[in-house]
Amino acid sequence: MATVTSSAESRLDPRRWWALGALVASMLVLGFDMTILNVALPTIAADLGASTGQQQWMADAYIVVFAALMLPAGLLGDRFGRRRMLIGGLGVFLAASLVGALASDVTWVVVARALMGVGGAFVMPLAMSVLPSLFPRDEQTRAIGMISAASALGMPLGPIIGGWLLNHFWWGSVFVLNVPMVAIGITACLFLLPESRDPAAPKVDTVSTALTTLGLGSLIYAIIEGPGRGWSDALVVGGFAAAVVLLTGLVLRERRGTRPMLDLSLLAHRGFLSNALAATLGMFVLAGVLFLLPQYLQAVLGTDALGTGVRIVPLMGGMLLAARLAQPLVVRFGARSVVSAALVVLAFAAFLGARTTVDSGYGFTALWLSIAGVGVAFAMIPAMGGAMAALDKDQAGRGSGLLSTVRQTGSALGVALLGALVAGAYTDRLSTAGLTGPAAETARDSVTGAHVVAARLGDHALAASANSAYVHGMDLALVVIGVVALAAALLSAALMPGRVLPVGLSSSAAEVAPISADA
Template sequence: MSSPPDGSVQTHYDNPRRWWALGALAMASLVLGFDTTILNVALPTLAADLGATTTEQQWIIDSFLIVFAATMLPAGMLGDRYGRRRLLVIGLMALLAGSLFGTLVDSAEMLIVARTVMGLGAALVAPLALSVVPTLFGPADRPKAIAVLAAALAAGLPLGPLLGGWLLDNFWWGSVFLINVPMAAIGIVACLLLVPESKDLAAPKVDALSTVLSVGGLASLVFGIIEGSSRGWDDLLVIGFLVGSVILLTALVLRERRQALPMFDLALLRNPGFAWNAVSTIMATLILTGLLFVVPQYLQAVRGESAMGTGVRLMPMMGGLLVAARACNLLVKAIGSRTTIVIGLLFLSLAGFIGSTTDVDSSYALAATWLTITGLGTGLTTIPAMDAALAHLPPGRSGVGSGLLMTGRQVGSAIGVALLGSVLSQVYQDNVSTDGLPGAAAEVVGESVVAAHLVAAEVGGTAGAGLAESANVAFMDAMSATLLFCAIGALVIALLVAWLMPSQPPGQEGTADTPDGDGAEDARREDTTGGASESSLTPADSRPTE
């Protein structure tokens, strides 16, 4: 066990079990990745077995996403104050309970409740798994540890549809939830035995009003974005939630600025080192999750792949992520984190431009190419950006800082699905031909390419074949527009990062420099508390510290 020079935060850099502890954290992160995407291939089955309407299907996915995004900031702070391992275990228990409940329900409404509980557990696990890393690994090993954690979280996203497809082909729909139970249980035991407890006694107390403002503001923002893509951005309900989110989040900022030791350290966002690394991570996450919403529709509806086949054909993205995870540390040491991040964003842009050339008759080889580049770009962006963002956090603020970072990623996921889904839907509706169809059928065709194929099957004959072809062409036009949107966005962020992000010389990346300005003031203020942070390592043969 060791302490930094200022003695404010105890660390466990010499703990021989730290790599095993990292494995436990990686397993917890992998479960989060599964839960984010595993239901994408299960929704048709849920609609048939539970009678879930289109709106209910949307909320089965979105209830997890909204709670995940809206409660992550308080979760990071609670871990700082009451013990990161303790809250991490509670989060895994919530994931286990929600997953088990999900296998037993018999209605869409109860399934939405189960997903809400799982979202709360995920909000605890995501930031706390990341915030434990700086207490276990020093600057030399931290990039490798971050790479393992980020790769586990990212790998779960494309693995979700693959695993979900296999389970649906061999078992009943509840198996997509049941798979979480043993993994969460193993994660709980592993965290109790391997992960040392760490907390910051100088962390601020829970401010109930700030918590309500943050949860309400973020939930309203995510709700407005999600509903805006389906209801329309001029819908009064959407406008009301978006305006409400601005009011609540503005009130949060004003309240926190008056606090001597704020619960949500928004001053961290004024540190360009932390802020631009966070922006890079959010952009990569937005593109990845948005594409995981779009591409399965292309593979299943246009190419006619099965649920299992769709998961298999998403694997090149995972391959790119794994290659990036192995290459990141070497690249950062050789050329620095900023240059590595810029390269990753440029790869994402390249993937979007190549993907936009895909049409109905393109072979899968073309899709495999740009999916691989997408995975490579995501890894080269997120892994060094997450590590560099953590390195810019002042001592004792890892929980709050990682909470901000992971909240940004999850809100980015929501925006990615809502924004790219909106672009996809609008271009598809503008291009699909519904000539000769009655009003009700034309409305169904305009909902999605999957619905269009169902109508085409009912129509049959030459007319049905023509409708299916029109829907496929319209969808490919929409997917091309969506991928171009991703390409341009990634290119713009790459240029801004190259211009505005501060850099460190190669070989000095990952050092936990104290930020200038407000961040430095926060660090000095924490020093004046007398180093009231603690971290206790539970011996292997003793009970966990309470």
């Protein structure tokens, strides 16, 4: 049983709402960072000469580290003090944001993003776990809802705020934005949060944590580096081999452990597995599209950073609309019907988007983006509720941790796989005739690099070729999304339980959870 060092009187301290406000500000920052960097990537690529693969690392470094450390971070908080570890996580996040803002090359941006993943992995679970030491039971639901809503709100605001900052300041400003808000969170935690811990909490499994981090990192490395180095390159093949060995070792260790960090036996529950796959596919699509789309909007359509942020809103708008309507539909038709239909809608949106040409314009993009947002949210929200409903109450904690981890893995794979597909197709289609070695290499690195070279040389043919090549690659990625979504729809219809979920499983928390920062 948890031992809480704060007294009952301190829980009812009126300052608890100020503490909650600081936690909300911190969670808003995590929401921003789910989407704000995507808008900045083309600008960073142009300034630092980042290739498509390097841009993928900027996005994925955060996700991979977050996915690997979220569960052990929660356990460390339980054992050594949730307040202490939350402050530590916020401190790491703040320091990493400063590193990102001051970075002068791609490597330091990637390092900063990885360190932000470390901090975020502590902040997300511990911001929730400190609430029982602040609020009585009848106020906890409201507090949880406010924190969840803050992280969910940050996602649609991130591209807009990031675009405005990029139009007025340098790209490092998207990192500086975090600093004052996180500093407020640290100060509030120092003076307003009581300490709480659970001495009976299990020890952190450092071996499993290392296997998860290195295995997932090796897999992502091989996928991202494949198009540039070649799929037969020794480092790429070695990355895949290392991933197989490390992840196999993780599975064997978790299956044999008495208290596994990741309870993989839960995947034997058909209802949990099918719903988890649907929720993970949603994150795969969301992360992949958010990575690819800003480059299309800025390089091909020529919009500025703020215009790009605004033009991503239809995707988020479709998701928020579906989040409000998902529960009534699940109650009426059942999760299986809603999730299967939503995946078909997502497939339709992807196949529609795959008809994009260089001359399509934004109106067509807004149409398929809106439909895709509806499909993603209608699939993810009931699937998350269905996954948890498939488990017994004593399995809920382990199920939630496993579900969060596989969803984060889906995000990382979305950026890596779809980005690699686009990078390979772009390089194959791009015409660099007449360019010297360095100029041709820069143009092949990314569509942004091609436009930089074209502007410097006045080469309109190169810009046109780059636009055509990138759109071709994006269309291929959308076809893959459509095929995978259709396959997932068939699996969902065949494997998901047909019962209607209880109303209480969705409500406010489920509406925002799939689009919150832990998603």
